[in-house]
Amino acid sequence: MIIVDYFNRLTDKVPTDKDKERFEELKKMTTGLINKYAPVMVINGNEYPMGQYDNLNCVEPNTEVEVSEIQGDPAMKNRLNGVGIIKGSKIKLIRKGLGLKVYDVLGGSIALRNEDARKIKVIK
Helix, strand or coil: CHHHHHHHHHCCCCCCHHHHHHHHHHHHHCCCCCCCCCCEEEECCEEEECCCEEEHHHCCCCCEEEEEEECCCHHHHHHHHHCCCCCCCEEEEEEECCCEEEEEECCEEEEEEHHHHCCEEEEC
16 A cells, blocks of 8 residues: 555556556565564564574674674583673673674673674574
8 A cells, every 4th residue: 555655646647457466576575574674584484574583793883783693513502601792681782893793781791703793693
């Protein structure tokens, strides 16, 4: 409906059958969306808006994110769990360096290599 109404406002033309078919195609493409404008990514059964799901290495300074998944070998997962980086925990980027970044995790500062931060998936 929104697309047809918008189309009508832009033009004085009444939508033709072809326009209605295009609208139905667009409507089918938008199924599974959180809202009519933002597509959804489904990961492990959870829905995340597109553009809201990145790895920890992509986070901007002073941005708090939530950990959604930790990839990598079990030893690395255990080390990260030991310092408080678990699914659902909040992390904030404090400082950037060459090859390292410092994050605030549970009130403490943790330095991670960029390659390790790429293995931590987060939601903004």
